[in-house]
Amino acid sequence: MRIYEELFIVKPDAPDEEVDQFVEQIRTQLTTAGATVDKVDKWGKRRLAYRVDKYREGTYVLFQFTSEPEAVKELERRLRVSDIVLKFLTVRIDQTLKRLEKRKKERDKRTARRASSAGPGGASPAPAQPLPGQQTEAPAALPGMPGVPREA
Secondary structure, three states, X not given: OEEEEEEEEEOOOOOHHHHHHXXXXXXXXXXXXXXXXXXXXXXXXXXXXXXXXXXXEEEEEEEEEEEOHHHHHHHHHHHHXXXXXXXXXXXXXXXXXXXXXXXXXXXXXXXHHHHHHHOOOOOOOOOOOOOOOOOOOOOOOOOOOOOOOOOO
16 A cells, blocks of 8 residues: 555546535545545635646646555546546545654654753763863963053
C-alpha cells in the first residue's frame, strides 16, 4: 500500500452540487477498489496560472489516500475521460513522508545530544585566552600623544 495525493481542477461553471457528487463518486470508486481515503479538501475557486480550455479559473479538490497502484490507474482513467475535470495531478508521497520523518528523528537526536552535553546548568564558554603577542588591556598614556599629559 502506498500513500498518494490527487489534485484535480474542476470547471468553474460546474454547480457545487455536481462537484460534490463527483467527489463522492471518486471517493466510492477508491473505497471499492480497496483504498482508504485519508483526507478530502475542497479549496474552492482559484485563478489558474494559464488558460486551460478557455477557462481562467477552476475549483480545486485535493484527495489524500492509501491504495495500490492499480486503483490509481483506474482513478486517473476516470479523471481523464470526465468532462468536468480540466486538469489533474497524482503524486506518491509515502517516500517523502518517510524521508521527512527520518530527518525529524535525526534533528531530535542532535538537539538531545546538545542538551546533554551542555549539562544541567548550561555550560558557559570559557574565557578567551589571549594569543602570544596580543595585548589584553589598552596601553597607558603614550608619550607624545596630544591631549595626554607627559610624564616627567
